Amino acid sequence: MSFLTGEGMTGGYGGADILHDCTIAVEKGEIAVVVGPNGAGKSTAMKALFGMLDLREGQVALDGEDISGLTPQARVRKGMGFVPQTSNVFTSMTVEENLEMGAFIRDDPIAETMDQVFALFPVLAEKRAQPAGELSGGQRQQVAVGRALMTQPQVLMLDEPTAGVSPIVMDELFDRIIEIARTGITILIVEQNARQALSIADKGYVLVQGRNRFTDTGAALLANPEVRKSFLGG
């Protein structure tokens, strides 16, 4: 029984369907990665799992519970965290305030969680009083991830977290993601940088035109000659 499952997902943004009978499942504590060419529906699949898309067919379950009918905010309360690809920080607010807003739905004291986030991302502790808009791209992504972590989610979903960052920053970000996974949080990533992402993945999904094409462990996919030829540049 997977921890987070999106099964047989079919749907789109209102017009034509983008996803066709797509299935994504993540085991507890695992890192799962969704890759594929542009327009494959990767981000759409993630949005469907998060509830930002109406599914015509298929359901989404979290820890055995059917959450297909819940709004994104309700899913956050159930323990899902989502880091959007763009516009994912409050640029006019300080780093600390961004983290506070991340924990908005919580009633309990958040100081401990904030300390944990600062421990994970020491650079943010340094710049806690700076407006998020003044940080570099990589640092902003750290704020975005930190913001999502403030609800102490059980599942963290990241939509193309390394889009537009330099390779060094990308490496650092993936290191952090592994650290987060070590604390027991289940991770689902959608990525363009397939090779890097698959190298840290326990499970990999290759989507093409909204359908599952290859599903295997990360290592196996990296070794698969078809996958390598089509998506990894040999």
Next chain:
Amino acid sequence: MEDVTNAVILILNFLFVPGLTYGCQLALGALGVTLVYGILRFSNFAHGETMSFGAMISILAMWWLQAHDVSIAPLPTVLLALPVGIGATILLCLAMDRWVYRFYRRRKSQPVILLIASIGLMFLMNGLIRFAIGPDDRVVGDGERFIINAREFRRATGLAEGLAIKTSQGITVVVTVVLVIALFWFLNRTRAGKSMRAYSDNEDLALLSGINPDRVVMIAWILTGALAAIAGTLYGLDKSYKPFVYLPLLLPIFAAAIVGGLGNPLGAIAGGFVIAFSEVSITFAYRKFIAYLVPESWEPEGLVQLLSTDYKVAVSFVILVLVLLVRPTGIFKGRVL
């Protein structure tokens, strides 16, 4: 030496004090406009009439108090009536949102449609207010008129120029300072306030974070209504109350908000003072001031007025145009597009 002191007192009395008061009035008005713009993302042309409404209710309540011989002399009675005005204006704003604006917000209409709706409301309120209280001039202030009287000042200091500070001016400045501190404390130190800033900054992310949009909108209208009532009443206290007076204020208020950076509260305040002091200093007659400072043979003949007071409106407009040309986001980088 005495001439220099006289010159300074002259500038303080006829330029600085009125400019400061006017700046506070514009700042309060611009704060209301900028809040609505930041949260609800449209320009609220009905804000002037909302101010007028708040003032009207305060005056009606004041009349009731005066009829019952309630007084807080030396302070003007209208201050006691102000809470009633604030309450009524808040209710008005919430009603306007519920019955007019909410419809367009739910459909994500273009901001210009909301602007037109606000114009309709402006018409409606203007007529209703005139209907209710009539178009005549109303004196609002009672109690002690001056904190410092020009005559007393001259007697005390022996100078030729007197410095007068009206009670209404003092009240305006004090109230503005208190309100600004309170507003900034709310926006920067409370969870609700921060959630409003977050909503203004990035609506989608705010919704994702679980921030309730209806609650944010409601708080925005409550704050705007309160600010409008206070601004309107204080303006009426300082000058006098006439329903017509608030429509021409719209332009300097919007100019102040835009100059400071629409959507930015700090900008609204800064913009208010920029516009106010520019207006007053550009239409000021500097003749007497110069006469104090230069030898007699150099004394100017004309009024030495850069622009006649009839062109006050031109000052705020020209400043607005300059800002739009050079830096449309304003001093504090509000939203532009």
Next chain:
Amino acid sequence: MIQANRKPLLFAAMLVLLALVGFMQSWSLALAILNLCLISAVMALGANIQWGYAGLFNAGVMGFAALGGLAGVLVSTPPVTAAWAAGGAGILKSGGVVLVIIAAVWFVMRRWRPPFKGAVAALVIAVGFFAARAVFDPAVEAIEAVESAKTGYLGGLGLPILFSWIVGGIFAAGAAWVVGKVALGLRSDYLAIATLGISEIIVAMLKNEDWLARGVKNVSGLPRPVPYEVDLQQAAWFQSLANSLGSTPIDLSSIAVKLCYAALFTVVLLVILWFSETALRSPWGRMMRAIRDNAVAAGAMGKDVTKRHLQVFVLGSAVIGMAGAMLTTLDGQFTPASYQPLRFTFVIWVMVIVGGSGNNLGAVLGGFLIWFFWIEAEPIGLWLMDVLTAGMAEDNPVRAHLLESAAHMRLMTMGLILLLVLRFTPRGLIPEEKR
């Protein structure tokens, strides 16, 4: 199709309303209202060109109309030679100084290398300001001193007033070009505020620059394009015509003059309407509407959106200016104080929204309908109040207050109409046709 049948029906209804006024009040009044309806229709058409073709909200209709009125004065009044002799040269010289300063500032902004570019420009402006004033102020004083009770201004060109309709359009177009250059390409709200501002300044200038058009002293007795009532009354052929129609020369002359104006205005309205509709159906019009509906896509296809918006803005303002000139011609006088934002800008917008946002014929209908209610709201309001308070005693203060306030009903009704139409029939009475 219901759509096709609606139009003639609505216009017929309009005529019926006017006829009612004619019967119940007077024919002269009905025609007076008709004339103002026609002028309002032209103004609404101009505003609609900006709104319907480009989604631009012009909150400064008042100013552009005032410029049209100014054209009426500057074209048709005879020149005041004494004033020209006294200060004309001075005015022209200060105008020259202003042009030199503008050129100098342009030169500085283009060629001067930083630092201090802004400071130098500011210095140039400051020096120029004082230099211009030094020449300007004494000239103004001299002009205004010439027979200030009767003239005190430079006068005009002494040409037939009909030319002022074109000139008024040109003035308004010029002002619109300047405003558009500054404010277009930014948020639509900013254009609204900028146009509000410029119209306030224009009217403030007209009220204060006595040397130009006598300011608040007003210029009356403007020459007419139609005969005068007295001349008609004294003509023998007219007297016999009156007799045969069963009317008096006095009554008939008033009606005849208004009919002449009505004919002129109708011709102008029809011409502009024809041009607007042709433009709308042309490739240019299609492009404009494509831009309006999706500016981003159009921009991506290489259309210069801001330039097109400027074109439309200038054209619409020209039409408004023309209407302003027509209004001043009808009034026979130029009264700067009459240009109020409520009466002009906002009432015109109610017309556009009610008639049919984006539809030219709709704007015309809106012009007629709303103007009619604007004028008749007071008598109807009074009548309504009378009926409502019929039961109350004569000296009841509530009744007195209600009757007094019937006048304010106009504002409330306008606001309410705008809100209701915007909400429930946003496409107006004659919606825009899908092409």
